[in-house]
Amino acid sequence: MIQFEHVSFGYPEHGGAVEDVSFTLKKGGVTAIIGSNGAGKSTVSRLMRGLLKPVSGRVLLDGQDIAGMKISTLAARIGFLFQNPDRQICRNTIEEELRFTLRLTVPDPQRREACLKETLEALQLDPQDDPMLLSRGEKQRVALATAMVHQPELLILDEPTTGLDYRECTRIMEYIETFHRKGATVVIVCHDMEVVLDYTDEVIVMSGGHLIRKGETAEIFRDAETLRAASLLPPQMIDLAGRLGGEYSGIARVEEMRDAIVRSRKAVRA
Numbered sequence: 001m002i003q004f005e006h007v008s009f010g011y012p013e014h015g016g017a018v019e020d021v022s023f024t025l026k027k028g029g030v031t032a033i034i035g036s037n038g039a040g041k042s043t044v045s046r047l048m049r050g051l052l053k054p055v056s057g058r059v060l061l062d063g064q065d066i067a068g069m070k071i072s073t074l075a076a077r078i079g080f081l082f083q084n085p086d087r088q089i090c091r092n093t094i095e096e097e098l099r100f101t102l103r104l105t106v107p108d109p110q111r112r113e114a115c116l117k118e119t120l121e122a123l124q125l126d127p128q129d130d131p132m133l134l135s136r137g138e139k140q141r142v143a144l145a146t147a148m149v150h151q152p153e154l155l156i157l158d159e160p161t162t163g164l165d166y167r168e169c170t171r172i173m174e175y176i177e178t179f180h181r182k183g184a185t186v187v188i189v190c191h192d193m194e195v196v197l198d199y200t201d202e203v204i205v206m207s208g209g210h211l212i213r214k215g216e217t218a219e220i221f222r223d224a225e226t227l228r229a230a231s232l233l234p235p236q237m238i239d240l241a242g243r244l245g246g247e248y249s250g251i252a253r254v255e256e257m258r259d260a261i262v263r264s265r266k267a268v269r270a
């Protein structure tokens with residue numbers, strides 16, 4: 001679906017923010033981009049949405065260079081959530097905010113109404129609320145709604161859960177998961193490795209503007225060398241399983257650990 005071919009980018013007065021990055025994302029996957037502060041994650045996500053243009057290299061959407069695609073086409077096909085929700089929101093009510101996105105991306109008025117209704121219901125938003133007066137979690141839900149109200153085929157989310165409490169984080173991730181199950185491809189920039197483990201199937205690891213590894217999520221989290229190079233810590237369950245070793249070493253999730261402990265207690269008793 002998305003392909004980066006030797007993509008490099010630098011901001012004015014700043015050296016290479018992203019250097020020679022190449023990868024391919026398959027349709028229908030959920031991919032996390034992880035790495036420490038300043039690693040280049042937001043820059044990669046903006047390049048993917050066509051908000052930044054590569055200094056060299058190409059970004060392809062279904063084999064077509066996005067540099068030659070119309071802005072309206074990119075907006076309709078790719079939903080994008082900014083790292084800061086205040087950058088996403090510019091209208092006085094949630095309804096106006098969502099209609100603004102829909103006007104730009106969905107030509108059919110009937111479909112617009114259906115998208116609006118579905119999103120308001122699913123994210124439990126009051127259309128007449130002023131987005132600026134909402135709590136951090138509610139505001140993030142509005143920002144997410146504006147990014148995906150038009151049901152894009154690719155959804156790019158730059159830190160959708162940062163600063164949220166457990167309940168809001170789960171609510172947002174469950175909604176993204178539901179959207180993904182309907183067929184969308186999802187890319188999430190995320191600092192919470194527990195969220196990455198629970199909701200994504202592959203991971204791109206960035207460090208110092210370089211892609212240092214891409215692979216299946218649990219497998220990457222077992223690769224101590226890659227995590228060290230990117231200054232990341234593994235999720236708790238993978239860390240514990242690695243420390244216990246032996247029969248526990250391949251475990252990634254709480255339920256698997258529970259089952260393994262029950263099994264080994266039974267074996268001791270027998």
Ligand SMILES: Nc1ncnc2c1ncn2[C@@H]1O[C@H](COP(=O)(O)OP(=O)(O)OP(=O)(O)O)[C@@H](O)[C@H]1O
Nearest residue numbers: 011012014017035036037038039040041042043044
């Ligand atoms: N608008 C900008 N102007 C100049 N330099 C920038 C700009 N945005 C980012 N940078 C620099 O580019 C590099 C990559 O930044 P980027 O925002 O992509 O990192 P990130 O991995 O998203 O970090 P974070 O986890 O803090 O969000 C950093 O060194 C950053 O300081």
Ligand SMILES: [Mg+2]
Nearest residue numbers: 041042043083
């Ligand atoms: Mg960022």
